[in-house]
Amino acid sequence: MNDAAAVSGRCIAHLDMDAFYASVELLRYPQLKAQPVVIGGRRRTAASAKAAAATEPPDAGRFERLADYLGRGVVTTATYAAREFGIRSGMALMQAARLCPQAVLLPADFDEYRRYSRLFKAAITAIAPRIEDRGIDEVYIDFDAVPGGAEQQGLPLARSIQQAVRERTGLGCSIGVAPNKLLAKLASEFDKPNGLTLLRAEDLAERVWPLACRKINGIGPKAAARLEQFGIGTIGELAQCERGWLIEQFGRHHGQWLHEVSWGRDAREIVTESEPISMSCETTFERDLHAVRDRAELGAVFTSLCERLAADLSRHGYVGRTVGVKLRYDNFRSLTRAQTLKFHTADAVVIRRTAGLCLKRAPLQRRLRLLGVRMGGLLPAAAAGAEPTAQELELELF
DNA sequence: TCTGGGGTCCTAGGACCC
DNA sequence: TCTGGGGTCCTAGGACCC
Secondary structure, eight states, X not given: OTHHHHHHTOOXXXXXXXXXXXXXXXXXOXXXXXXXXXXXXEEOOHHHHHHHHHHOSXXXXXXXXXXXXXXXXXXXXXXXXXXXXXXXXXXXXXXXXHHOTTOEEEEEOHHHHHHHHHHHHHHHHXXXXXXXXXXXXXXXXXXXXXXXXXXXXXXXXXXXXXXXXXXXXXXXXXXXXXXXXXXXXXXXXXXXXXXXXXXXGGGIIIIITTSBGXXXXXXXHHHHHHHHHTTOOBHHHHHTSOHHHHHHHHOHHHHHHHHHHHTTXXXXXXXXXXXXXXXXXXXXXXXXXXXXXXXXXXXXXHHHHHHHHHHHHHHHTEEEEEEEEEEEETTSOEEEEEEEEEEEEOOHHHHHHHHHHHHXXXXXXXXXXXXXXXXXXXXXXXXXXXXXXXXXXXXXXX
């Protein structure tokens, strides 16, 4: 059935910024270019960002002199020089520090990354207006929406976008061009950094089948491990499995999907607009807290999470009706509790009250390392019904 | 060597209604 | 008194992604 898409010959690109956060930092601190740089740990506050800008990344930023600072942070990203030492994103900072004590540690500055994110996306849409946002550092681009965009298999258009991004931001990116999103995403990784890769349906056996299944967007560590148990390591090996057998092993939906992607088939459209489903705020404590012994501290954090969430909702113009909490215990096990209200709201007091009721339903004997608050069932505030009366609130919450 | 924060989507079971 | 299905909503957990 996906042959129709293949015949119609869509032309889709996936653009991925090269080592995005690290590259933004190197724009500010070019003297760090050859050095191992790790980004992670505490977020940069407005004050510390100002200090950082004034002082340049100080030698005090080196791991070996920051033992107290590393806390429970993880590596958000690392420059290619740091990766040489085995440092990977997601790794505990403590471990990264052991691998490369002389690395420079920079706190993440998401405001700055978002600013560059807007810049590079604007550079793209000035040339190709139909893009699908896939987070801070990547997009899909509909080449068919650009007159002549699919000519020469999209190569000239991809080049001009790559050039425009560099001129506008000083940053490099890699682009994959293919007949669908699945293949475009794979292709953008083929030649990083500054890559430009065309991948045609007929290249499947030669270029895609040798890759590990894990390379497919949607096959994570768990699925990859299960496939490995059956001796399926590559996408080609996956493609040799019978559809029926995959469905038996992985369920109707997932099994069918595994079969489709192994043959490079993907009919998903470019989605240019979407509304958020949920918003949340969570924090990991510097040390594990106990519900009774650290009651005051925990309560203060809880309230401030609810206030931040309420502010985020209002700032973006949303209300929601399912309030939830998330806990992570000292043994790293997580749990969630949720409650759906009869009305939509973005009110901090209502959120705090409802989240409090959720929290009461969770076991609180163990110490906690993380607390989070979430609002689901979002609706644009303008589209929501009337605020509940005091009486309705009373009924539901008190 | 212990493991961030912000999301989406899927599944499964139970409640409830027709 | 005992019995059907189907549909929708809600909750909880888990996989996955950036």
